[in-house]
Amino acid sequence: MIEIKSIQNKRMVAAIISILIFMLLAGCADRKRTNPLDPQNPKTHGKPQHLRVYSELNHVYLSWNPVNLDDLRGYRIYRKAEKDVDFTPIHDVPPDSALFVDKNVTYNTRYTYQLTILGEDFETEPSDSDSIIPGPTTIWVGDVYDRHIFKLSHDCAHEIFHLPISGYPWALALEKKQNQMWLTDVLFNEIVRVDLANLQQVAIGRFYYGDPVDIEIDETNDLVWVADEDSGVVHIYSINGLQLKELPGFQRISDIACYFTDGSCWVIDSGQKKLFSVRKDFRITKATLELQYPFRCAVNQNDGALWLLDDNKLLKLNLLGKLEFAVEYQFNDPYDIAVDSENGRVWILDWYDGANNSRLICLSSDGEKIWDRSGFTYPENVIGNPDDHGCIIADTGNGRVVKITDDGDVFGEIDGFYYPYGLVVDKER
Secondary structure, three states, rough: HHHHHHHHHHHHHHHHHHHHHHHHHHHHHHHHOOOOOOOOEEEOOOOOOEEEEEEEOOOOEOOOOOOOOOOOOOOEEEEEEEEOOOOOOEEEEEOOEEEEEEEEOOOOOOOOEEEEEEEEOEEEOOOOOEEEEOOOOOEEEEOOOEEEEEEOEEEEEEEEEEOOOOOEEEEEEEEEEOOOOOEEOOOOOOOEEOOOOOOOOOEEOOOOOOOOOEEEEOOOHHHHEEEOOOOEEEEEEOOOEEEEEEOOOOOOOEEEEEEEEOEEEEEEEEOOOOOEEEEEOEEEEEOOOOOOOEEEEEOOOOOOEEEEHHHHHHHEEEEOEEEEEOOOOOOOOEEEEEEEEOOOOOEEEEEEOOOOOEEEEEEOOOOOOEEEEEEOOOOEEEEEEOOOOOOEEEHHHHHHEEEOOOOOOEEEEEOOOOOEEEEEEEEEE
16 A cells, blocks of 8 residues: 555656646746747737837928847838838938938838848847838818827828827818918817917807808908807908907808919808808808708819809809809719819818718819719718829828829828727928
8 A cells, every 4th residue: 555655646747747847938938929029929029019100391200119139239120112112221220219301311212111120140030010101291180089190191191290189170271381280170160279389279269159161261461260159250360369350140051162362262052052152351242053952162273263062953153153064064062172272173072871982073163074083981071192193082081181192093001090080281391
């Protein structure tokens, strides 16, 4: 019995030792794989992480997650232009930095970047790549329910930064002389001006019973026009934020559009189904045109022509508000409109039920269809892009912003928004 117990004890001890050795080896293996430079690490695969790229004008900015290594020598930046076959090293960044600015770029050329980590006697595998197209514009987006405004790179695919807003940003307008972003807040019913130099926000005016739905800045005449939908009032401010005039008497204002040459502003009163012109001296005249349900409009700043969405029709009016022609195109449910003042092209957002069924339609100055493309879900805003004569779309139902070329191709897009609506393109002067 004693021998049997002794043998059993030895077997038990041996089993325990085997289990401990197995657990020790497994633990070592697990610890090995937590090393960020271990190719077997399931999270990093031994590569640098979170390479972030964005551009402003002719500078491309790169950042990444730094690593903590005793023998770290730095980081190596690789770049490939759109016509290059291979990546080329362009700069070694010292170990105490996780930032790099590429100043040697050309507008409207796609650049792709990668990053490696340098040790005393090794270089890691390159990071995942990221590409960008720098250019002379930046794009501003207001996300209503996220309560932020976002600044995007020229390619509309990279965020530069975002700024929290005290309210709910709706329409945006940029005043470049003083570098101020104006916005309407349709839930708190106020106008907010943001100083983009110091990011301070100031409430300019509050409408306790109103609903400011649109804002236009006429920098030629230093005027800011605000459409207060529910109160039926047009408010005019100076660019310094002083209220100059209130124009009551409208029923339900759905849109406004300024003509900078003479300082006038068109006002759509969908409640009265009328179109009004407000002159620079604030005199109001009513267009004699019979309308069904006027909703949106846009002015060609070159010739003063007004393009007007009336129910499911598109009308072109002259400076005096006289009808030139109605576009013979069968729209389904046109929602918004924008005009390129240089080439006269017109963009229409046409709604269709269902996901990705709404369309963007491009027309000539004569009202002839040039192209159209689908793939949008209840998009709510379109603006022209003065750089390449394409347009920018707030594809609201898909939570994204899309940049479209003049040929109708997607140039870039960025998603992740809750309710994108307000849009501004800022072009370098």
